[in-house]
Amino acid sequence: MNYKINEWEHVFKLDPAKEMTDEQLELLCESGTDAIIIGGTDGITLDNILDLLYRVRRYAIPCVLEISELDAISPGFDYYFIPMVLNSTEKKWLMDIQHEAIKEYKEMMNWDEIMMEGYCILNPEAKAYQKTNCSLPDEEDVISYAFMAEHIFHLPIFYLEYSGSYGDPQLVDKVSRELEETTFFYGGGITTAKQAQEMKQYADVIVVGNSIYSNFKAALQTVAAVKKDKT
Numbered sequence: 001m002n003y004k005i006n007e008w009e010h011v012f013k014l015d016p017a018k019e020m021t022d023e024q025l026e027l028l029c030e031s032g033t034d035a036i037i038i039g040g041t042d043g044i045t046l047d048n049i050l051d052l053l054y055r056v057r058r059y060a061i062p063c064v065l066e067i068s069e070l071d072a073i074s075p076g077f078d079y080y081f082i083p084m085v086l087n088s089t090e091k092k093w094l095m096d097i098q099h100e101a102i103k104e105y106k107e108m109m110n111w112d113e114i115m116m117e118g119y120c121i122l123n124p125e126a127k128a129y130q131k132t133n134c135s136l137p138d139e140e141d142v143i144s145y146a147f148m149a150e151h152i153f154h155l156p157i158f159y160l161e162y163s164g165s166y167g168d169p170q171l172v173d174k175v176s177r178e179l180e181e182t183t184f185f186y187g188g189g190i191t192t193a194k195q196a197q198e199m200k201q202y203a204d205v206i207v208v209g210n211s212i213y214s215n216f217k218a219a220l221q222t223v224a225a226v227k228k229d230k231t
């Protein structure tokens with residue numbers, strides 16, 4: 001198990017609102033992926049999060065809760081990822097919800113386990129884009145958000161999010177050149193080994209989500225595609 005996030009290359013993001021068999025979960029957790037992130041935008045409840053956490057805990061793999069709902073936070077995860085949506089048009093999604101949460105949880109927060117994520121969401125069809133009222137940034141905007149994530153906010157993670165659609169590899173390349181200290185996560189529309197390899201050339205970590213539920217076999221193959229040089 002590797003708990004060093006800046007050494008991760010591949011993670012699966014599981015949606016607690018979606019069904020998964022025990023056999024599938026075992027294959028994912030033992031695939032060689034670096035971590036399991038539990039998160040999503042819709043239908044997130046404490047019950048479905050705890051259920052999935054309990055099932056993932058059978059395996060020796062880091063398990064992360066990516067917080068999207070204030071009333072669905074539970075102890076027991078290795079890490080808590082907290083999004084700040086940099087291209088939201090509402091301050092609420094950049095810092096106000098987080099500010100409210102700090103008032104409630106400050107005493108319980110162990111900063112060795114918490115990573116703030118600077119999100120830039122680029123797919124207007126994504127639920128997260130719509131929920132957080134994002135505006136669509138151009139290339140220069142995106143690169144500037146990445147720069148701000150590293151040099152102004154000193155965030156541990158910059159997350160380029162195309163959730164549900166495959167992004168622009170040239171832009172991912174340009175963003176990667178902007179980041180040195182901040183770990184660069186790319187997520188969105190990775191459904192094949194080839195796409196995983198393409199985005200991994202630029203991003204530090206690639207995130208595979210929806211294809212787990214639409215084409216399980218192909219999703220599983222994305223791990224070996226980015227890790228085969230290391231084994």
Ligand SMILES: CC(C)=CCC/C(C)=C/CC/C(C)=C/CC/C(C)=C/CC/C(C)=C/CC/C(C)=C/CC/C(C)=C/COP(=O)(O)OP(=O)(O)O
Pocket residue numbers: 015039040041042066067068069070073074075076080082083084085093094097098099101102105108109110114119126127128129131132161163164209
């Ligand atoms: C009890 C305990 C152990 C406490 C530990 C202390 C702790 C960790 C406290 C947390 C404190 C804190 C600051 C919490 C913040 C709470 C919060 C609600 C923040 C808001 C996060 C946010 C901006 C959410 C908006 C939506 C978003 C960006 C979600 C990220 C995940 C994402 C993009 C999922 C992909 O969704 P998508 O694919 O579009 O949609 P589907 O779900 O349909 O796939």
Ligand SMILES: O=P(O)(O)OC[C@@H](O)CO
Pocket residue numbers: 013161162163164165186187188189190207208209210211
């Ligand atoms: O679901 P997909 O499109 O694979 O995206 C993964 C992740 O970035 C979603 O938050």
Ligand SMILES: [Mg+2]
Pocket residue numbers: 015040041163209210
């Ligand atoms: Mg999803």
